[in-house]
């Protein structure tokens with residue numbers, strides 16, 4: 001069944017979880033009697049829809065839209081929307097599946113969901129983005145709600161897109177409510193949400209290193225991506241005394257041995273939305289490696305010497321060759337800001353080497369956790385100060401690390417946080433499903 005060519009990424013994600021659950025089922029076979037696995041790999045609901053919109057030339061454009069409501073045992077469906085031309089039903093299914101366990105690890109009352117479209121925001125005018133978002137929400141609005149399903153951002157969906165979708169939801173329903181997270185600060189957003197995934201991935205690394213008697217201070221770090229997660233990973237690394245020396249986008253990699261110029265990176269990607277190649281116009285001494293010149297079966301970022309690595313772009317961006325190169329260069333810590341950025345073979349290399357390796361579903365859970373804090377603020381009509389949100393984020397990340405480490409130890413493989421994350425997340429969801437009866 002798992003060898004079917006469709007939904008490759010979903011099978012990759014599911015296989016990893018199922019492999020990790022083997023020792024749990026040996027000790028607690030009652031999970032098998034309740035057919036929990038069969039129920040958990042099947043989404044509660046998958047919605048696919050047509051999105052028609054007018055481009056600036058007045059031509060009708062058609063895209064595919066998706067929302068997958070995977071598991072509601074722990075709370076309303078929660079997970080981002082991805083707008084990228086590579087999006088398929090399989091991509092959304094893998095992301096939704098990962099989201100179930102990630103959300104369980106946060107300890108907050110949120111179920112797992114995900115959505116998106118094969119729409120490519122690159123090169124579109126602001127008006128085209130708005131019309132697409134309005135068209136997308138014109139179908140999605142009937143399936144979501146503040147206690148039902150609360151989408152957020154992901155690749156290609158930031159504050160601008162959330163704003164246009166929120167406006168359309170309000171127009172269609174007449175309700176001003178917390179139906180999306182990642183909203184603007186003066187209309188229901190939470191302080192600290194934009195930064196949360198990146199900051200959380202760094203806090204997770206901090207926890208992993210502390211358990212080994214180390215800190216991030218003085219360490220050089222490799223970061224991939226140049227979007228929301230990467231930018232705030234870089235920001236927090238600087239705050240903790242580390243030096244991030246790389247970033248990348250789909251066209252190439254910047255290596256700045258002095259440390260990435262964060263102000264310039266924000267300007268290029270958050271304001272101007274241009275290629276990273278322009279980084280060199282202000283820093284001609286930095287290196288730019290075009291994607292055409294990447295090693296075969298590898299990514300340039302992971303071939304630069306450093307102490308720690310933070311994959312923050314997309315799935316399967318770190319291959320076996322990359323993992324072997326990182327290990328040969330004596331990288332001792334990998335914390336995943338992206339979802340499933342390391343291939344199965346790369347993960348095996350990290351686990352065999354027993355380095356501090358934080359899998360995405362644990363290390364990047366700070367984003368969704370802070371989204372839930374945004375939901376809590378919306379339902380009580382409050383706005384919390386940044387210090388309160390950040391303190392909660394730190395506590396949540398420390399707690400996720402502890403759950404992963406304790407569970408890994410319980411199952412006799414103390415450095416294997418993949419095992420710990422999957423078993424700890426699974427148990428919470430499975431127990432809730434059993435208690436709520438067959439449905």
Ligand code: NDP
Nearest residue numbers: 154155156197225226227228229249250313314338339367
């Ligand atoms: P953004 O769209 O803000 O940034 C994505 C970055 O990755 C961009 O620099 C983009 O390059 C690059 N990228 C995307 N796809 C590819 C690709 N196929 N090949 C090479 N580079 C690529 O997204 P986010 O920062 O929000 O998300 C990054 C990762 O983090 C994703 O895996 C996402 O699922 C995960 N994540 C995000 C959360 C959030 O709160 N935003 C929460 C938890 C996980 P370019 O600019 O050229 O497109």
